[in-house]
Every structure is written in structure tokens, then in C-alpha cells.
Amino acid sequence: MRRFLSLPGGFTLPLPSRKHDSPPASVLPLPPRLVLGLQQCLPCVQPGQQVLKYQRLADADSEYGVALHAPTSGRIIAIQPQAQALPGAPLADTLILEADGRDEALPLQAGDPSRLTPLSLALQLQDMGVAGNHGPLLALDWAMQQCALPLLIINAVEDEPYLAATATLLEEQAEAFVAAIAMLEQVLRPARIVLAVSQTDSSEALQAAVSQHGWQVSTINTPYPAGDETTLIRQLASPAEAAHSLCLPADAVVAAGAAILHGQPCISRLVTLVDKLDRPGSVQALLGTPLSHLLNFAGAKANYAITHGGGLRGYALPADQADAMGLHWHSQCLQARTPDTAGQQQDCIRCGDCLRICPSKLQPQELYWHCQQDNVETANAWGLQDCTLCGLCDAVCPSQLPLLDSFRHTALQYQSTQQQQQQADHARQRHRFRQFRLERDKQEKAQRLAARAAEQAAKREQTATAAPQENKPTPAAADKQAAIAAAMARAAQRNSQHLEKQSTSSADDRQADARAAAMAASRQAAIDAAMARAAARKAAQDAAKAASAGSQQVDTTAASDDKQALIQSAMQRAAMQKAAQANAAPANMDADKKALIEAAMQRAAAQKTAQANAAPTSMDADKKALIEAAMQRAAAQKAAQADKAHAPGKPEKPENT
Amino acid sequence: MNVLVFIALLLLAVWLLRRVMQHNKQQPEHKDPRPLAERIDAILPQTQCGQCGHAGCQPYAAALAKGEDSINRCPPGGEEGIRKLAALLHTDYLPFAADAPPSKPKAVALIDESTCIGCTLCIQACPVDAILGSAKQMHTVLAAECTGCELCLVPCPVDCISMRPATSSPSDWRWGYPVIVIKAIKSEARP
The missing domain is CATH 3.30.70.20 (Alpha-Beta Plaits)
Known part of the structure; x- marks a missing residue:
């Protein structure tokens, strides 16, 4: 049934058989004050407030956070940043609760698991402060998906040296454990349940209880990194189940059972205290108990160093801050070591032990080399990101090189470098957007100004064109002169006409004849004939007069000769008259026209000069003024730009945004 | 017979040579298609503080790409930044300029x-x-x-x-550089 996965590397650790040396868990006396870290929650109480046991102190801050409840009754002294019992003792907000010793508790309400859905169970567990390996025991996003659960693994494997809390828990609270698993089965409805236990744990009571429910107990006897969630799933789940199966730690399952079945929030846990202690063993301790209180209870020597966690992956905590650091849910084990246990570090002798034991098939000696050089990129190329930080290489190294510390340092260094790069990219993006925004604002302002200037110019043009028609203040003198000149010209014309009339009274008739002749070419012949007749008559009259008055020679000439001579003379006279007419009339016309044309030209000239003097110059002046103003503005803008460009930090004109 | 063996060896040598050349061709030197100024800008810390004497990180990157400025003028980038710039521009590492403001x-x-x-x-x-x-x-x-x-x-x-x-929040924290504990050796242990 069970398949054994052939994991590379690993190491079967000489774990002690717990049947002989697992003392019953003792209950810790109430510490005077509790130090509760607020890493994944927001406080809902005020400093100075009196709280009861099980009262909620903080709410989950996100879907990955869990709530916090008061482990005992007392008063909140302060909420302040303090060192946490985490790797490197980082500062985080901490709630300090002064116990009053009365341990007054709120009444607990037992819940009914039959009406719970996976999502409501996950929310209730988060509310009760039951934490798993990654935030709440049941991840909310997993519970939201409501997908079928093929396999539920309860992880009771303790593969590291010194870890014994879970084994003690299973021995002492087997009934609660079985009830908790039954509750989870009722709500989550997994296809099958597997209990993964260590090789050394073979509690008959548990076996019997489990076989009643039809669960499967799987003894894990693979080499060391076996208690990992991922390793267990790889080992126990079939490939089809692997993607959707769930692996829950046993201690959190017991806490979940207490929370759902009895309504008791998660306020305490079992802690293993080992090494150099008078009374080593497992202790039921309230969350937030100062580490010094725990270690003093176990009888630690005065001068000790604290290691938090198991024998392979544990990390050191500063012993001088042990008072200020409180126990948290992930504190499974505390070791009090004498400070001088650190071995003598030597050079790498290329033995290859780390290479053979590495479960991730890496080459720790090469990785160590690159990590020592702070060469993160090369270390990544050698597979630093695949390192599970199991600590086996560190444990087997004969030269006692700080391999695990180096890998942890470099891996986190890489992470922080990536974070910094992301922040820099973000800053670059914001800076570029700011530049774009400033440029856009400038362009919009310029467009606005240009539109306004164009509007003003159009208005000014309108007023300029309207002015000469209405009032013409500046060209008044020129206009007057033009008017006088025009009047004079008109008077001169009238005078000349009058004189002409006086001098030639009969000129009008002839002028009319000539004009008629010129105008109507068709009537020319008739007129000519009439004129010839009239001329003939006149000539006859003249000839009669001349004959009567003068010589007799005329009378003696022949009739035909007389008539011809008369006609010729008449024609000559008519021609002479015509010529006289033609000479006289054009001359008069010329004089009139000339006078008119001169007057008109004078007027035009006067107008032109008036315009040239008055309106155009005023327009020019206006335009010039506008252009000059615009140029000045442009120069000022340029100067401002140049100032900005040269000294970005220089204060600009305040701008009301 | 000897000639045949010689020819076979020759063919093998030619084939091997081609394989090696193909292998070399398959792994050309990784080239970033971005312009040099942009690659420099990616290294700079984007503080936009102007301590280099330029109006921001991008103008400094442009000046570096043109070779108009030296690589040791960016205090927020630190020595790490100078090393990266030196590697990118194929120049020598320079310590911080004496007149440059200190790195904080x-x-x-x-x-x-x-x-x-x-x-x-x-x-x-x-x-x-x-x-x-x-x-x-x-x-x-x-x-x-x-x-x-x-x-x-x-x-x-x-x-x-x-x-x-x-x-700094707990998530910002990172493991310290592993330090070797120095122990006092007893004087009589020395020869």
C-alpha cells in the first residue's frame, strides 16, 4: 500500500526512543507578564484596559493573519515595538499583558461541527487564533474554492532532534486528537485520512482509536527531511491526489478541535525544553510567556545561550533579551546551550560529505564558496533557490563551516536585492510619470495662453477696424484738408462751367449736335444731308447777298458752276464749323475732366496720407507692443525653464493646485 | 590500412571540431538589446536625489553612457553600485570621489x-x-x-x-552574515 519514495541524500538521525524518556508534561506557573507579538493582527484593545481570559486582543489583519486572545486575565500595560522570538530577533509591535493572577475567564460556548462548511470552519479557526504553518490552519483561499479533498494528512512527524512536543501531545491527549480529526473529517469530507507518525511513536491506544474510524496510520521511516509538508505529500499521496491534498500539523489539529468542539481559543501550546537543564521535558505554556520564565522553570544555568527550534534548523536568540521575547505558536522547542559550544571553524577539506547528504542534490561546498564571496548570481546558478535549508550539510561538515547560516544569509540577501530592485523600478516609474505630467501641464498652459492671446488679438483688431469709421481722432486734420481740397475742386469746376456758358452761348446747341452725331451713327447720314441742305440754303442766301451787295461777275457765271461753287463753299464752311466745334468742345471737356480728376486724385492722396499717418501707424504700434510683450514673456519662461533644469531643488513659484 | 585509419581519425577530428564550434555558437555572449544608457539607468538606485550633479538618475545614466562623467558619483548606489557600473562599462572600480557626499x-x-x-x-x-x-x-x-x-x-x-x-518590519529582516567567533587561546598553549 505505502510506497517508499527514494529521496536522494538525507540522513537517518539517531532519534531517541521516547517511550523511556518522555516525562509527563508539566503545567507552567503563571508568569507575571505575557509578551504577545502582533505580527499578523491588529490590536482591538487599548493600553490600560482590563481583559479577561479568552477575550479577543487583536483581529487578523489580512486573510493570512490570525486573531489573538488573552491567555489569562489581567491589564494591558503597553503596545510597543519589541524584539520577537524570530530569526534575528526583529522588532515588531508587541502587546504586554500584566497577569492579575485571578485567571478569570469568559464562558466558553461549545460549537456544533455538523452545520459547518469548510469556509465557515476556516473563518472560525482564524477567529479562534489557530495557526498552521502558513497563516491560518485552513487557508481561506483554499476553503473558498470548495474543491473536493482527496487526501488529508495529519502530520505528527518529528524528525529533528530534540523535538518531542507533538509526541507528548499525542500520548496525553489522544482522545482530543481523535475527536479533532473526526470533526475535520465531518466538515472537510476527505476521501481518506492518513496519520503520518514517526518511527518511534507507536502508541497502541492511538492505533486502536484510529482503526475504529477507518483511518490509516503511516509510519515515516525515511531519512531526515521527512516532516516537511511537501515531502510528506510526495510520499503519501498518489500523483492524482498530490495537487489537492492537505497536510495539517498535529498540534494545530488538536487546537482546532478544542476551538470548534469546546469554543476554546488557542492560548497555549506544548513546548519542549532540552539541553543543559535540570528538568528537561515538555511544558504546557501560555502563548506570550517570556522565554526566560520558561527556561528558569526548567532550571537553566545562569549563563546560557538560547536556540529556538530543533537540533538542525534551530536559530539562536540573544539570551540578554530573553525577558522581552514571548513564546509564539511556532516555538516547539527551546534549547539552552552553554555559550562555548560553538565549534572551531576550519577550512573546507573537500570531503564531499555535504554533497552526498544533500536531499536537493546540490553541491553545498560550491554554494558555500559563492555565498562567502557574496556572489549571489553564481550561487543562484548553482541552485541556491532550490535549497530547502534543512541544515544537514551543516550538521555533517567535519570542518564545522557555517553552511546553513551562509545559505540563509545569501538567500535572504537575494530576496532583499530583488525587493530593492522592485522599489527602484517603482520609483523610476513614478519619476517618469511625474516628468510626463509636468510636461503635459506645461503644454496645456501654453495652449491656454495662446488661445487667450489669440482671443485678445482678435478683439483688438475688431476695435481697430471699427475706429476709423466712427471717430477718427488722429487723422482729423488730414481729412479736413482733403474735404477743403475737394470743395475747392468742386468750386473750380463750377466756375469753369459758368465761364464757359458765359463765353459761348451757342456752344450748347453745337455741343448737342456733335454729341448726337457721335452717339447715333445710324442717324449720321440724315443729319449730314440736312446740314448740307441747310448749308446750301445759307450759301444761296449768302450768294444772293453778295450778288446784291458786291460785283456783277458772280451773276454772269453759269448756273452749274454757281451751284458747285456754292456747294463747295458751303461744305468748306461746314467743315470749318465742324473743326471749330471739335476743337472747342474737347477743350472744355478736358478742362472739366482734368479738374475733376485732379480733385479726386487729391482726395485719394489725402485719404492715403491720412491712413498712412494715422491708422496704419497706430496698428503698427499696437502690434509692435504686443510682439514685444510676447517676446518678453517667452524670454521669462525660458529663463525659468533654464533655472529649473539647472537646479531642480530650487523653489519655484508656489502654484495653487 | 594505415591510410584508412588516418582518414577515419581525420574525419573524427573534423566532426569533433564541428561539434565544438556548434556548441560555441549555441551559447553566444548574452547581449542586452537595450541601449547602454537604459542599462545604466537600471543599475542606478532611482533615488532621483541629484547628488551626482545631474537632474536625476536618467541624465546621469545618459552622461555615463557618453563617457562624460565618472562612475563614482552616486552615493545612494554605494560601492556595490560602483562595482556594477564598472562591470557594465568595462572600467576599473573607482572609490568614491572625495567631494562626493557620503553614502547614508x-x-x-x-x-x-x-x-x-x-x-x-x-x-x-x-x-x-x-x-x-x-x-x-x-x-x-x-x-x-x-x-x-x-x-x-x-x-x-x-x-x-x-x-x-x-x-524595518519583521519581513524586511535578513540573516546576518555568519561571523566567526574569535576565542582567546590560553597563553601556555603557545610554544
Whole structure:
């Protein structure tokens, strides 16, 4: 049934058989004050407030956070940043609760698991402060998906040296454990349940209880990194189940059972205290108990160093801050070591032990080399990101090189470098957007100004064109002169006409004849004939007069000769008259026209000069003024730009945004 | 017979040579298609503080790409930044210029909100728009966006802006560099 996965590397650790040396868990006396870290929650109480046991102190801050409840009754002294019992003792907000010793508790309400859905169970567990390996025991996003659960693994494997809390828990609270698993089965409805236990744990009571429910107990006897969630799933789940199966730690399952079945929030846990202690063993301790209180209870020597966690992956905590650091849910084990246990570090002798034991098939000696050089990129190329930080290489190294510390340092260094790069990219993006925004604002302002200037110019043009028609203040003198000149010209014309009339009274008739002749070419012949007749008559009259008055020679000439001579003379006279007419009339016309044309030209000239003097110059002046103003503005803008460009930090004109 | 063996060996040698050449061709030197100024800009810390004498990180990157400035003028980038720039530009590592301001740990501006008169001068000076506020209203700094460039300190007429070290959360924490514990050796152990 069970398949054994052939994991590379690993190491079967000489774990002690717990049947002989697992003392019953003792209950810790109430510490005077509790130090509760607020890493994944927001406080809902005020400093100075009196709280009861099980009262909620903080709410989950996100879907990955869990709530916090008061482990005992007392008063909140302060909420302040303090060192946490985490790797490197980082500062985080901490709630300090002064116990009053009365341990007054709120009444607990037992819940009914039959009406719970996976999502409501996950929310209730988060509310009760039951934490798993990654935030709440049941991840909310997993519970939201409501997908079928093929396999539920309860992880009771303790593969590291010194870890014994879970084994003690299973021995002492087997009934609660079985009830908790039954509750989870009722709500989550997994296809099958597997209990993964260590090789050394073979509690008959548990076996019997489990076989009643039809669960499967799987003894894990693979080499060391076996208690990992991922390793267990790889080992126990079939490939089809692997993607959707769930692996829950046993201690959190017991806490979940207490929370759902009895309504008791998660306020305490079992802690293993080992090494150099008078009374080593497992202790039921309230969350937030100062580490010094725990270690003093176990009888630690005065001068000790604290290691938090198991024998392979544990990390050191500063012993001088042990008072200020409180126990948290992930504190499974505390070791009090004498400070001088650190071995003598030597050079790498290329033995290859780390290479053979590495479960991730890496080459720790090469990785160590690159990590020592702070060469993160090369270390990544050698597979630093695949390192599970199991600590086996560190444990087997004969030269006692700080391999695990180096890998942890470099891996986190890489992470922080990536974070910094992301922040820099973000800053670059914001800076570029700011530049774009400033440029856009400038362009919009310029467009606005240009539109306004164009509007003003159009208005000014309108007023300029309207002015000469209405009032013409500046060209008044020129206009007057033009008017006088025009009047004079008109008077001169009238005078000349009058004189002409006086001098030639009969000129009008002839002028009319000539004009008629010129105008109507068709009537020319008739007129000519009439004129010839009239001329003939006149000539006859003249000839009669001349004959009567003068010589007799005329009378003696022949009739035909007389008539011809008369006609010729008449024609000559008519021609002479015509010529006289033609000479006289054009001359008069010329004089009139000339006078008119001169007057008109004078007027035009006067107008032109008036315009040239008055309106155009005023327009020019206006335009010039506008252009000059615009140029000045442009120069000022340029100067401002140049100032900005040269000294970005220089204060600009305040701008009301 | 000898000739045949010789020819076979020759063919094998030619084949091997071709394989090697193909292998070399398959792994050409990785080339970034971006222009040099942009690659330099990607290394620079984007504080936009102007301590290099340029108006921002991008102008400094452009000047470096043209070879008009030296690589040791960026205090926020630190020595690590100089090394990266030297590797990218194929130049030697240079220590910080003597006249360059010293490198400081990352800090975040903090406005004393009771003193602030709402003049908006710091808002106009901030290169990443990390200051919030409007005229005659109190201003405040978005700590997550602040690059610690200190450009807002100078224009403030009431000197209400101070630089505070960037607060670190537990998630920012990283393992310290492993330190070798030095032990005193007993004097009689020495020869």
C-alpha cells in the first residue's frame, strides 16, 4: 500500500526512543507578564484596559493573519515595538499583558461541527487564533474554492532532534486528537485520512482509536527531511491526489478541535525544553510567556545561550533579551546551550560529505564558496533557490563551516536585492510619470495662453477696424484738408462751367449736335444731308447777298458752276464749323475732366496720407507692443525653464493646485 | 590500412571540431538589446536625489553612457553600485570621489504636521510625487513611495521636514552574515 519514495541524500538521525524518556508534561506557573507579538493582527484593545481570559486582543489583519486572545486575565500595560522570538530577533509591535493572577475567564460556548462548511470552519479557526504553518490552519483561499479533498494528512512527524512536543501531545491527549480529526473529517469530507507518525511513536491506544474510524496510520521511516509538508505529500499521496491534498500539523489539529468542539481559543501550546537543564521535558505554556520564565522553570544555568527550534534548523536568540521575547505558536522547542559550544571553524577539506547528504542534490561546498564571496548570481546558478535549508550539510561538515547560516544569509540577501530592485523600478516609474505630467501641464498652459492671446488679438483688431469709421481722432486734420481740397475742386469746376456758358452761348446747341452725331451713327447720314441742305440754303442766301451787295461777275457765271461753287463753299464752311466745334468742345471737356480728376486724385492722396499717418501707424504700434510683450514673456519662461533644469531643488513659484 | 585509419581519425577530428564550434555558437555572449544608457539607468538606485550633479538618475545614466562623467558619483548606489557600473562599462572600480557626499543608510522624510504651513514647496520638489497635500493644507509623506532623496528639505520655509531611518518590519529582516567567533587561546598553549 505505502510506497517508499527514494529521496536522494538525507540522513537517518539517531532519534531517541521516547517511550523511556518522555516525562509527563508539566503545567507552567503563571508568569507575571505575557509578551504577545502582533505580527499578523491588529490590536482591538487599548493600553490600560482590563481583559479577561479568552477575550479577543487583536483581529487578523489580512486573510493570512490570525486573531489573538488573552491567555489569562489581567491589564494591558503597553503596545510597543519589541524584539520577537524570530530569526534575528526583529522588532515588531508587541502587546504586554500584566497577569492579575485571578485567571478569570469568559464562558466558553461549545460549537456544533455538523452545520459547518469548510469556509465557515476556516473563518472560525482564524477567529479562534489557530495557526498552521502558513497563516491560518485552513487557508481561506483554499476553503473558498470548495474543491473536493482527496487526501488529508495529519502530520505528527518529528524528525529533528530534540523535538518531542507533538509526541507528548499525542500520548496525553489522544482522545482530543481523535475527536479533532473526526470533526475535520465531518466538515472537510476527505476521501481518506492518513496519520503520518514517526518511527518511534507507536502508541497502541492511538492505533486502536484510529482503526475504529477507518483511518490509516503511516509510519515515516525515511531519512531526515521527512516532516516537511511537501515531502510528506510526495510520499503519501498518489500523483492524482498530490495537487489537492492537505497536510495539517498535529498540534494545530488538536487546537482546532478544542476551538470548534469546546469554543476554546488557542492560548497555549506544548513546548519542549532540552539541553543543559535540570528538568528537561515538555511544558504546557501560555502563548506570550517570556522565554526566560520558561527556561528558569526548567532550571537553566545562569549563563546560557538560547536556540529556538530543533537540533538542525534551530536559530539562536540573544539570551540578554530573553525577558522581552514571548513564546509564539511556532516555538516547539527551546534549547539552552552553554555559550562555548560553538565549534572551531576550519577550512573546507573537500570531503564531499555535504554533497552526498544533500536531499536537493546540490553541491553545498560550491554554494558555500559563492555565498562567502557574496556572489549571489553564481550561487543562484548553482541552485541556491532550490535549497530547502534543512541544515544537514551543516550538521555533517567535519570542518564545522557555517553552511546553513551562509545559505540563509545569501538567500535572504537575494530576496532583499530583488525587493530593492522592485522599489527602484517603482520609483523610476513614478519619476517618469511625474516628468510626463509636468510636461503635459506645461503644454496645456501654453495652449491656454495662446488661445487667450489669440482671443485678445482678435478683439483688438475688431476695435481697430471699427475706429476709423466712427471717430477718427488722429487723422482729423488730414481729412479736413482733403474735404477743403475737394470743395475747392468742386468750386473750380463750377466756375469753369459758368465761364464757359458765359463765353459761348451757342456752344450748347453745337455741343448737342456733335454729341448726337457721335452717339447715333445710324442717324449720321440724315443729319449730314440736312446740314448740307441747310448749308446750301445759307450759301444761296449768302450768294444772293453778295450778288446784291458786291460785283456783277458772280451773276454772269453759269448756273452749274454757281451751284458747285456754292456747294463747295458751303461744305468748306461746314467743315470749318465742324473743326471749330471739335476743337472747342474737347477743350472744355478736358478742362472739366482734368479738374475733376485732379480733385479726386487729391482726395485719394489725402485719404492715403491720412491712413498712412494715422491708422496704419497706430496698428503698427499696437502690434509692435504686443510682439514685444510676447517676446518678453517667452524670454521669462525660458529663463525659468533654464533655472529649473539647472537646479531642480530650487523653489519655484508656489502654484495653487 | 594505415591510410584508412588516418582518414577515419581525420574525419573524427573534423566532426569533433564541428561539434565544438556548434556548441560555441549555441551559447553566444548574452547581449542586452537595450541601449547602454537604459542599462545604466537600471543599475542606478532611482533615488532621483541629484547628488551626482545631474537632474536625476536618467541624465546621469545618459552622461555615463557618453563617457562624460565618472562612475563614482552616486552615493545612494554605494560601492556595490560602483562595482556594477564598472562591470557594465568595462572600467576599473573607482572609490568614491572625495567631494562626493557620503553614502547614508536609507531614510524616509517625515513632515512635522503641526509645523507645516501648507506651502506646497516640498510637493513641487519631490521627484517621485511622494508628498500629499494642497495649498494651505497639511502635507504628509507617503513613506512607501519616499526614496529618501532629501530634496524636500531645502525648499521648506519652516524646516518642518526631517529624515528618519526607514522602519524595518519583521519581513524586511535578513540573516546576518555568519561571523566567526574569535576565542582567546590560553597563553601556555603557545610554544
